[in-house]
Amino acid sequence: MTGPTPDGMRGQPPERRRATAWAWPSDGGGRAGGSYAPGLTAAVPAGQGPAMPDLAAGRLYRAVSGVDGEARPMADAERAELHDPLAEVFFRHGRFPMSSRELLAGLDGAGAVPEQSVFLVSESGQLPPPAAPGLHRDIRYAITRAERGRIPDLLISTGANSDPDTTFLQVAAWDAQAGHFNYYMRIRPAWVWTGDSWSALAPASRGHGCFDSHVNGSVVMKELKQPWIHWQSMAATIRLAPDDPLRGDPLYGQVAGAEQLETTVKALVGRWTDARLAKVTAGGTVDRPDHLLRQLFTSTTVNLTSTSVQSATVRADGDDLVLPIGFWLNGDALLDDLGLPVASAPPRVPAALYLGSLSRFGFRMQERTSGFSQPGDTFFAFLVPEAAREDNDVVHRMVLAGIVPAKFAAAALMVDFPNPVYSTDRARLMAYVPTAPTPAAALADSVADAITTAARGLPQDSPEARFAEHWALADDAWPTAFAARVDTYLGRAAARTGTPEGFDDLTRLAESRRRDFRSRKLNEFELTLPVTDIPADAPRLRMNEDATVTTTAPAPVTQGATP
Known part of the structure; x- marks a missing residue:
């Protein structure tokens, strides 16, 4: 789970995860702007984030990246507006726990959100310790606290195999009265409020601080689906040496499988989506419809998925x-949510072709900050980005609420559908989405009319013309028509996947999408993804509907880019 992490609190010792992927220039294996020295607990992008002067003990500060030039104590009136469990149990009473142990003990003592679940994640955790004796194994707890029988109101992220008094401590706390998450982090000897869910959507703070990962204001679990790569789960275990001190930690004895956290995170994403939609559509008018529809037309973020086979x-x-x-x-949206009656199964690849690609393209797990390198793929084979749950959830709930019809969502998603993430074609359609408040009943028609009008003067294969063709289908015909295209595409893909040339193309395409992911701040750790010998400046690739792979334009910049 990604925790609330400011861009870099200048003037304070870092109390952040050791984000190794931020340590290198943006060359396909990291992102630009970071500085890293071995032994530090964080990579701190130079010159970013609010200045963090010496903090006074026993105070709650405000420091929203992109908005606040310097951290400042929160005023009494501001603190009074915080109604989440962290604020009500601790800050309102002048209590400021300095470790996860103090925080959990304080909640227990107050009888607050008593139902606790503990989860464990590490990008290096599924490497056998003897295979990497010098590797710094970043292992983290994700801890949830809930009222009995309800979904959690607190999510705590902290280091598991480091000093609990000095490791990072970050909290996402649900404020039921306000209907959003508040994001906090401990910066000794105080606590800092780094924004709320709405800060993720505000132009000044979007894409900054913790909202470089919580890009839409909700909680994040990148590896959301089975086999939950990097997490302890029913599919895999975080591997510890027999004498690892972590084995004696009481929290470690409570660790549950990530399959349980998947259900929790999906529910929390849905809770925020419902609260958000209720607020921005009050009175029958959609406020800033572009903020909603960018989650249909673009990849505001992604999840990571893989096969269930250990490489x-x-x-x-x-x-x-x-x-x-x-x-x-985007099977979650097109098949599960919109119900396209697709008959084909996902294509399969012969094991020999997969193994050949690992050596031919020089696959390895590599962490440059430590010098670690090991030939081969990630623990579970073929890890790639996929469409984000939080994007799909917004679209799905907009359809359920009648804000847009299912046909509108499907017509958009079927534009360039073989490229479920980072599609430049679908992103181009954002140009036709209004930014001003728009009656909900007219939103879909107004966008569709703008696109179809533009399509008349554009080539037949333009994104606009393809959307117009989809929109012109009869209301009772589009599900079958779209499903037939998907079936044809998957059949062609299955045929190409079984050939050496075809699978090499897929390997290059997968790496192209991984490079797109590496350029996002959600990519924190070098060991999240495999490294290959494919050049970092290789042309960006796309999948075509005939299952061929060709070059394409640079990825659209969507994270924090839409005002």
Whole structure:
């Protein structure tokens, strides 16, 4: 789970995760602007974030990146507006826990949000300790606290295998009265409020601080689906040495599987989406419709998905690998939410072709900050970005609420559907979305009319013309028509995947999408993804509907870019 992390609090010792991917220039393996020295607990992008002067003990400060030039004590009136469990149990009574142990003990003592679940995540956690004796293994707890029988109101992120008094401590806290999450972090000897869910959507703070990861204001679990790569789960275990001190930590004894956290995170994303939609559509008018529809037309963020096969167990004469449906199309939205009657299964790749690609393209797990390198793929094979749950959730709930019809969502998603993430074609359609308040009943028609009008003067293969063709389908015909196209595409993809040339193309395409992900701040750790010998400046690639792979334009900049 990604916690609330400011861009870099100048003037304070860092209390952040050791974000190794931020340590390098943006060369496809990291992102620009970071500085890193081995032994520090964080990579601090130079010159970013509010200045953090010496903080006074026993105070709650405000420091919203992109808005506040310097951290300042929160006024009494501001603190009075915070109604989440962290504020009500601690800050309102002048209590400021300095470690996760103090925080949890304080909640227990107050009888607040008593139902606790503990989860464990580490990008290096599924590497056998003897195979990487010098590797700094960043292991983190994600802890949830809830009222009994309800979804959590507190999510706590902190280091598991480091000093609890000095490791990072970050909290996302649900304020039921306000209907949003508040984001906090401890910066000794105080606590800092770094914004709320609405800060993620505000132009000045969007994409800054903790909202470089919580880009739409909700909680984040990148590896949301089975096999929950990097998490302890029913599919894999975080591997510890027999004498690892973590084994003696009481929290470690409570660790549950990430399959439980998946359900929790989905519910929390939905809770924020419902609260957000209720507020921005009050009175029948959609306020800033572009803020909603960018989650249909662009990839504001992504999740990570893979096969369920451990890469080390693949044998040349073994079973085929079923590549994740999220690599081929946005199956969650098109198949599950919109119900396209697609009959085809995801394409399979012969195990021998997969193994050959690992050596041919020089796959390895690599962390330059430590010098660690190991040949091969991630623990679970073929890890790639897929369409984000939080984007799909907004679209799905807009359809359920009648803000846009299912046909409108499908017509948009079927534009360039073989590229479920980072599509320049779908992103181009954002130009036709209004920014001014728009009656909800007229929103879909107004956008569709603008696109179809523009399409008359554009080539037949333009994104506008393709949307117009989709929109012209009869209301009872579009599900079958779209499903037939998806079935044809998956059939062609299955045929190409079984050939050496075809799978090499898919390998290059997967790496192209991973490069797009690496350029986002959500990419914190070098060991999240495999490294290959494909050049970092290789042309960006796209999948075509005939299942061929060709070059395409640079990825659209969507994170924090829409005002």
